[in-house]
Amino acid sequence: MKHQKQTKTEWSLIIKLILAIGLGAIVGSFASEGLMSFIVSIKYVLGQFIFFTVPLVIIAFIAPAITKLKHNANKMLGAGITIAYLSAVGAASLAYFGGMLVIPYLSIPSAIDSLKDLPEAGFQLSIPPIMSVMTALVFAMLLGLTSLKTKAEIIEKGLHEFEAMMLLVIKSAVIPLLPLFVAATFAGLAYEGTLTQQLPVFVKIVALALVGHIIWLAVLYAIGGLVAGKNPWRVLKHYGPAYLTAVGTMSSAATLPVALDCARKSDALSKGSTDFMVPLGGTIHLAGSVLTETLFVMVISLMLYGAIPSFATMAVFILLFGIFAIGAPGVPGGTVMASMGIVVGVLGFDPAGVALLIAIFALQDSFGTACNVTGDGALTLMLEGLFNKEGELSAGVSSTEEMKPIKSV
Structure with a gap:
């Protein structure tokens, strides 16, 4: 009975997200400038609220999760960072070798049609986060590790209570608002012309990505x-809502509440590993x-400079890219902006190449983000195998009990 209710809730969110994508695309295709200004205002305000909660969610889940890991905390942190780096390098390597087999034979256009500019938001309510995502991550690690080392029982209890508070925010506010944010995002894409004028470019390059x-x-x-x-499959089958949310928000950070909700529903993952790794x-x-950006730099290099970078150059780029990706913010365009230094310094892109990379990357940002988020479930499963063989991370409330819906979504 509980499993049926859980599945029903997942499908309810999936249906809402699909409808939001379709409705947003239709409205954006026919919207006037005045209506679009109103939609941009809605997206701005919702985005401000969602991104405000993200650092709080990171602290609320990672810090108490570390205190529950006990002696495994340092080992799991090192393993998590190492696996994330190896995954990024592996994905980029797959893109390079796959791209070498396909890209030379593609008919790559020599120019990208310009997009229609979105109107300014008619109303803006700024709600800046109390700290950046990376600051929140480091703070959560320090808070959790030092609480564990000093046996700060009061702080530890407070962290667990804060976790419950943020869980209430996720279930009762963030997740219900996401379909509206997704609809506004796709309305903007349709209004700009991304879904129509640039469809040929979108299909050619993004299809390969x-x-x-899928392979990665x-x-x-x-x-x-x-x-x-x-x-x-016991993990992957729950990730539908997270994938679609990532497609709509184009942000790993904004998708985090839904991703946590999805991962916690898997009976293959313990609460300890989920609350830490997701x-x-x-x-x-x-x-x-x-993976996607690696393909794009190869395509743009061929388009603008007449050749794909050499194997040695791409190897240096990929190894460094894995490091830069770890520090990249999980926000729309965060990966490409974090990599600008090596795109210019290692690959030798000029301003025209950089501008083209940013433009093309924006066309698929949603799909790359969806892959990022869905892959987190696999990384959590790896940590489960490395550190939870004896079930030591599963003590206490089960993941399915912990994530009983506070109200239907």
Whole structure:
């Protein structure tokens, strides 16, 4: 009965997100400038609220999760960062070798049609986050580790209460508002012309990236299943809402509440590993975006400079990109902006190449983000196999009990 209710809730959110994408695309295609200004205002305010909650969610889940890990905390942190780096490097390597087989034979256009500018938001309510996502991540780690080392029982109890408070915010406010934010996002894309004028470019380049995403997710979940000794489908089947939310928000950070909700519903993952790795992965694991950008720099290099960078150059780029991706913010365009230094310094892109990379990357940002978020489930499964063989992370309330819906979504 509980499983049926849980599945019904997942499908309810999926249906709402699909309807939001379709409605947003239709409205944006026919919207006047005045209506679009109103929609942009809604998106701005909702985005401000959602992104305000993200650092709080990171602190609320990672810090108490660390205190529950006890002696495994430092080991799990090191393993999580290492796995995220290897995943990014592996995804970029897959993109390079796959791209070498396909890109030279593609008919790549020599120019990108300009987009229609979105009108300014008629109303803006700024709600800046109390700290950046990376600051929140570091603060959560320090808070959790020092509380654990000093046996600060009062602080630890407070962290667990803060976790419950933010869980209430996620279930009763953030998740219900996401379909509206997704609809506004896709209305903007349709109004700009991304979904129509640039469709040929979108299909050609992004289709190759999507194939790469599927392959890499299959690899990650296969490894996760082998390491944990569990069927990876027990995790992957719950990630539909998170994938669609990421497609709509184009942000790993904004998708974090839904991703946590999805991962906690899996009976293959303990609460300890989920509350630790999903927020961590949402901040540092950007394999899908890395894979896509690697393909795009190859395409743009061929388009503007007449050749794909050499193997040695791409190897240096990929190894460094894995590091830069860990520090990239989980916000729209965060990966490409974090990599600008090596795009210019290693690949030698000029301003025209950088501008084109940013423009093309924006066309697929949603799909790369969806791959990032969905891959976090596989990384959590790997940690489950490495640190929860004896079930020591599963003590206390089960994940399904913990995530009883506060109200239907």
